Amino acid sequence: MNIGILGLGTVGGGVVNVLAKNNAEIKRRTGASIQVTHAAVRDVNQARICPTDHIKLTEDPLTIVNDASIDVVLELMGGTGLAKELVEAALRNGKHVITANKALIATHGNALLALAKSNNVHLLFEAAVAGGIPILKSLEQGLSANQVEMVAGIINGTGNFILTEMRDKGRDFADVLKEAQELGYAEADPTFDVEGIDAAHKLAILASIAFGCELDFDKVSSEGISEVSGEDVAFATELGYSIKHLGIAKKINGQIQMRVHPTLIPKTQLLANVDGVMNAVLVKGNAVGPTLYYGAGAGAEATASAVIADLVDVIKGTVSADVFGWKSLKAVQSQNVNDIESVFYLRLLAKDTTGVLADITSILANHNISVESVVQKQIDAQNNAHIAIITNSVETGDINTAVAEIQEKDFIQAAIKIIHVETLD
Amino acid sequence: MNIGILGLGTVGGGVVNVLAKNNAEIKRRTGASIQVTHAAVRDVNQARICPTDHIKLTEDPLTIVNDASIDVVLELMGGTGLAKELVEAALRNGKHVITANKALIATHGNALLALAKSNNVHLLFEAAVAGGIPILKSLEQGLSANQVEMVAGIINGTGNFILTEMRDKGRDFADVLKEAQELGYAEADPTFDVEGIDAAHKLAILASIAFGCELDFDKVSSEGISEVSGEDVAFATELGYSIKHLGIAKKINGQIQMRVHPTLIPKTQLLANVDGVMNAVLVKGNAVGPTLYYGAGAGAEATASAVIADLVDVIKGTVSADVFGWKSLKAVQSQNVNDIESVFYLRLLAKDTTGVLADITSILANHNISVESVVQKQIDAQNNAHIAIITNSVETGDINTAVAEIQEKDFIQAAIKIIHVETLD
Numbered sequence: 001m002n003i004g005i006l007g008l009g010t011v012g013g014g015v016v017n018v019l020a021k022n023n024a025e026i027k028r029r030t031g032a033s034i035q036v037t038h039a040a041v042r043d044v045n046q047a048r049i050c051p052t053d054h055i056k057l058t059e060d061p062l063t064i065v066n067d068a069s070i071d072v073v074l075e076l077m078g079g080t081g082l083a084k085e086l087v088e089a090a091l092r093n094g095k096h097v098i099t100a101n102k103a104l105i106a107t108h109g110n111a112l113l114a115l116a117k118s119n120n121v122h123l124l125f126e127a128a129v130a131g132g133i134p135i136l137k138s139l140e141q142g143l144s145a146n147q148v149e150m151v152a153g154i155i156n157g158t159g160n161f162i163l164t165e166m167r168d169k170g171r172d173f174a175d176v177l178k179e180a181q182e183l184g185y186a187e188a189d190p191t192f193d194v195e196g197i198d199a200a201h202k203l204a205i206l207a208s209i210a211f212g213c214e215l216d217f218d219k220v221s222s223e224g225i226s227e228v229s230g231e232d233v234a235f236a237t238e239l240g241y242s243i244k245h246l247g248i249a250k251k252i253n254g255q256i257q258m259r260v261h262p263t264l265i266p267k268t269q270l271l272a273n274v275d276g277v278m279n280a281v282l283v284k285g286n287a288v289g290p291t292l293y294y295g296a297g298a299g300a301e302a303t304a305s306a307v308i309a310d311l312v313d314v315i316k317g318t319v320s321a322d323v324f325g326w327k328s329l330k331a332v333q334s335q336n337v338n339d340i341e342s343v344f345y346l347r348l349l350a351k352d353t354t355g356v357l358a359d360i361t362s363i364l365a366n367h368n369i370s371v372e373s374v375v376q377k378q379i380d381a382q383n384n385a386h387i388a389i390i391t392n393s394v395e396t397g398d399i400n401t402a403v404a405e406i407q408e409k410d411f412i413q414a415a416i417k418i419i420h421v422e423t424l425d
Numbered sequence: 426m427n428i429g430i431l432g433l434g435t436v437g438g439g440v441v442n443v444l445a446k447n448n449a450e451i452k453r454r455t456g457a458s459i460q461v462t463h464a465a466v467r468d469v470n471q472a473r474i475c476p477t478d479h480i481k482l483t484e485d486p487l488t489i490v491n492d493a494s495i496d497v498v499l500e501l502m503g504g505t506g507l508a509k510e511l512v513e514a515a516l517r518n519g520k521h522v523i524t525a526n527k528a529l530i531a532t533h534g535n536a537l538l539a540l541a542k543s544n545n546v547h548l549l550f551e552a553a554v555a556g557g558i559p560i561l562k563s564l565e566q567g568l569s570a571n572q573v574e575m576v577a578g579i580i581n582g583t584g585n586f587i588l589t590e591m592r593d594k595g596r597d598f599a600d601v602l603k604e605a606q607e608l609g610y611a612e613a614d615p616t617f618d619v620e621g622i623d624a625a626h627k628l629a630i631l632a633s634i635a636f637g638c639e640l641d642f643d644k645v646s647s648e649g650i651s652e653v654s655g656e657d658v659a660f661a662t663e664l665g666y667s668i669k670h671l672g673i674a675k676k677i678n679g680q681i682q683m684r685v686h687p688t689l690i691p692k693t694q695l696l697a698n699v700d701g702v703m704n705a706v707l708v709k710g711n712a713v714g715p716t717l718y719y720g721a722g723a724g725a726e727a728t729a730s731a732v733i734a735d736l737v738d739v740i741k742g743t744v745s746a747d748v749f750g751w752k753s754l755k756a757v758q759s760q761n762v763n764d765i766e767s768v769f770y771l772r773l774l775a776k777d778t779t780g781v782l783a784d785i786t787s788i789l790a791n792h793n794i795s796v797e798s799v800v801q802k803q804i805d806a807q808n809n810a811h812i813a814i815i816t817n818s819v820e821t822g823d824i825n826t827a828v829a830e831i832q833e834k835d836f837i838q839a840a841i842k843i844i845h846v847e848t849l850d
Contacts, residue, residue, distance in 0.1 A: 134567020142559020
């Protein structure tokens with residue numbers, strides 16, 4: 001098999017390096033010595049992280065997707081413009097395509113999978129979700145006996161690094177973000193990571209495979225971590241939780257909810273102990289119960305590991321002809337956001353006058369919301385009380401109405417913070 | 426495809442129940458409606474956990490393995506006597522075999538896999554290791570790009586339940602074991618679970634697949650948890666560790682070490698936070714880095730989930746013709762136990778006289794062993810000091826020699842306890 005790569009950057013270079021260093025082991029597993037024969041790059045004279053002695057380099061990616069001698073194209077250039085055109089051309093030309101491009105799959109996956117199917121080739125994208133963790137294969141094969149009830153994942157390493165540093169070192173969001181950028185974890189424009197768009201792309205893909213529905217990125221509600229304060233992190237710790245930026249997809253009564261937001265998780269849950277840049281995905285199946293998959297969500301060789309795993313499946317013929325049960329996927333019936341049930345954390349700044357807590361809890365009670373735990377910090381110099389509340393499980397519409405009512409009270413001194421809590425039970 | 430089950434107990438009954446309740450989802454993934462057509466049971470009149478209306482029951486398992494209409498046999502009866510004969514007969518008769526029987530695979534797997542290969546059928550056993558966790562598929566497919574460096578797992582739920590209760594509630598081993606037996610977690614004869622034999626079976630299988638070597642159960646060194654005391658658990662906690670019963674396989678310079686023993690793991694490691702009856706396996710690949718797989722290691726439906734996943738792979742044709750790279754497996758070159766490098770925890774009971782700790786550390790230093798941390802508890806009523814020491818990484822032969830020398834000293838009041846420490850870095 002001849003293999004052409006589009007893009008020899010971090011991931012593409014990683015693929016070439018891993019194929020070289022693990023050639024013997026991969027040959028043992030596949031019976032084949034896999035070699036990249038062609039690669040398209042922006043500038044053939046640029047220095048790279050991998051040797052290119054045996055690779056025919058070109059600056060024109062079209063020559064690769066149109067080369068009749070190439071059987072598999074690895075799309076590792078990113079973006080949804082040129083990458084999409086090249087993937088389409090490769091599929092039309094009867095080539096298998098393997099990609100690490102979450103944005104491309106999340107936004108154009110339905111059409112691309114249909115195109116692959118009609119050309120009798122595979123379009124695989126294990127590396128697009130949670131880097132090196134074989135989560136898509138686990139959902140598709142390892143858990144094939146299950147109806148999946150929930151997928152909940154820490155699927156953006158940058159966000160997890162920031163939240164971990166805030167918790168462990170008491171640092172501010174802006175301060176840690178700056179360090180993450182210096183370390184190369186976060187882009188110069190951190191919006192995709194920090195505001196949850198990258199996680200939303202991955203969640204749309206996870207939900208599609210877990211529940212057998214079409215990809216529907218537009219139905220993912222997404223909230224970033226830039227509004228999580230040091231005070232929230234400290235309150236969470238005191239209440240026995242860790243704050244994680246979670247992507248959650250659940251199927252309830254035939255309806256699907258997909259949401260990315262900061263989430264308080266009980267410290268006793270394994271997910272709450274996934275720290276730094278690491279990723280993890282919790283999957284609940286109706287036969288197997290809870291299972292969790294943990295590993296590096298990014299990095300040259302970790303991502304290459306997933307790309308090559310797809311390649312090995314193609315070469316060994318261990319890809320299902322109807323990968324991901326694609327022919328039977330249904331459109332998402334998504335749940336109304338107001339109907340989503342969740343436990344909530346509320347943080348309030350209130351004048352320290354008699355009866356404040358009673359007022360707050362009675363408004364909550366009027367909306368059938370009860371208080372599971374409450375923590376109040378020392379009164380500050382402005383004579384304000386800092387209060388954190390954990391509610392019972394309620395509908396999102398109800399908590400929003402109740403909080404709006406509390407917000408109107410004279411004794412409230414700042415906007416009330418609402419963060420989801422997931423027990424993950 | 427017609428499917429025959431040998432054994433309709435916990436796992437067999439679970440398979441029938443899961444196939445029934447998830448029929449639509451499995452059909453979506455496979456295009457086929459999977460039904461068990463035949464089952465062999467000890468007593469056809471016995472009450473069972475699953476309905477048997479559409480299953481032809483027999484008390485003669487030979488009729489199933491010899492029935493020409495049956496394509497796949499699920500061996501879920503256990504044991505290595507009759508089960509082995511039946512599996513051999515089924516394979517010889519050209520039937521695929523799927524089993525949850527770790528003892529059978531660990532002790533007779535080489536011959537059985539060769540027999541399957543020569544008959545052009547599959548022998549699969551995802552359920553034999555870590556119950557519902559798709560760890561074998563992840564090693565074989567998801568991590569196919571990697572040279573595996575280490576596998577370390579909590580692969581016996583009973584042992585993990587006991588150690589978790591000892592830690593969290595300060596209970597004694599014998600006391601918790603009795604409860605585990607009452608709860609049905611531990612057998613009346615708990616030897617297999619508690620002395621590490623069950624874990625050793627699973628580790629031999631994991632190592633074979635991870636490193637591409639033949640199964641070699643006899644080369645697994647195995648130590649149980651019955652000698653772990655409440656004092657060890659308390660010291661471990663104070664030093665920042667959890668004690669887990671770990672199965673560890675490493676490949677170092679072409680040699681393989683396989684060992685099951687109580688192990689101190691830093692609390693910051695995810696494995697240290699896997700509690701109760703749950704299982705988890707940490708795999709380090711040379712491309713992907715550390716990855717971890719967590720879930721239920723036992724139970725009717727969790728185990729059934731893994732059995733059916735194998736069945737789905739057989740039906741979809743997504744099993745490699747040369748599953749686990751079997752044709753190229755080499756005999757294990759196992760490492761001499763004395764050469765195995767490890768950090769160690771030592772617990773000593775010594776007379777509280779001047780210079781005791783200096784004497785101990787100087788003997789250790791004479792063997793090039795340094796002390797990373799040391800904790801000494803209050804002197805007890807007998808004027809003895811309770812001391813715990815964490816060493817640097819040393820060879821097992823050296824620590825044993827040094828400890829034997831310390832043991833001879835007059836001030837030592839009891840046998841010195843040695844427990845492995847794994848940083849898992």
